[in-house]
Amino acid sequence: EAEVAQSPRYKITEKSQAVAFWCDPISGHATLYWYRQILGQGPELLVQFQDESVVDDSQLPKDRFSAERLKGVDSTLKIQPAELGDSAMYLCASSSSTRQGDTQYFGPGTRLTVL
Amino acid sequence: SQQGEEDPQALSIQEGENATMNCSYKTSINNLQWYRQNSGRGLVHLILIRSNEREKHSGRLRVTLDTSKKSSSLLITASRAADTASYFCALDTGRRALTFGSGTRLQVQP
Numbered sequence: 375e376a377e378v379a380q381s382p383r384y385k386i387t388e389k390s391q392a393v394a395f396w397c398d399p400i401s402g403h404a405t406l407y408w409y410r411q412i413l414g415q416g417p418e419l420l421v422q423f424q425d426e427s428v429v430d431d432s433q434l435p436k437d438r439f440s441a442e443r444l445k446g447v448d449s450t451l452k453i454q455p456a457e458l459g460d461s462a463m464y465l466c467a468s469s470s471s472t473r474q475g476d477t478q479y480f481g482p483g484t485r486l487t488v489l
Numbered sequence: 490s491q492q493g494e495e496d497p498q499a500l501s502i503q504e505g506e507n508a509t510m511n512c513s514y515k516t517s518i519n520n521l522q523w524y525r526q527n528s529g530r531g532l533v534h535l536i537l538i539r540s541n542e543r544e545k546h547s548g549r550l551r552v553t554l555d556t557s558k559k560s561s562s563l564l565i566t567a568s569r570a571a572d573t574a575s576y577f578c579a580l581d582t583g584r585r586a587l588t589f590g591s592g593t594r595l596q597v598q599p
Binding site: 378380407414415416417418419422430432463465467475476477478479480481482483485 | 492519520522524529530531532533534537577581582583585586587588589590591592
């Protein structure tokens, strides 16, 4: 069964360092999402891609976060510099539908700890 | 707020019992979805119910939707220890991507 791949699974970094997360969606899925999930809360959307284009990045802290999906397949989310408050689970999801509200398939996530 | 609110926040039951969790919301929706998240893992889609549907079943899951009360419930029958997880409702408002609530943490005691 096809799955969304993410790496690394865990990342520990010191504040002010740069970190990067990678996501490979299910093959053929045009829509890709990055979420941040703070412990005990639900996922919050950071950025949504349709193919290589950004559809929604209204909640992405653009002073330190960046995301790209250059060829419309895999994607990278970067934080530079990392802050203590960035400690969270970063989840990637993909959907075969171009409609925003359809079913999403999630990867296992990257647990980030900023010291 | 465009996100749902789950109730209760936490639920502990014995294996074999039924578990019911609720989701209330304030905006109009196209559909409502339920997801499960095992500890430290990604979310898994369970079921989607459209705004013109009132009830839907999938295996041991039963979901109801009352758009007049803006609420949904997820019933897990004959629960198992493997059902221990957090359960989230997600709203499709048609305006942006799904918005998730804070979840119900279910503990099923063997």
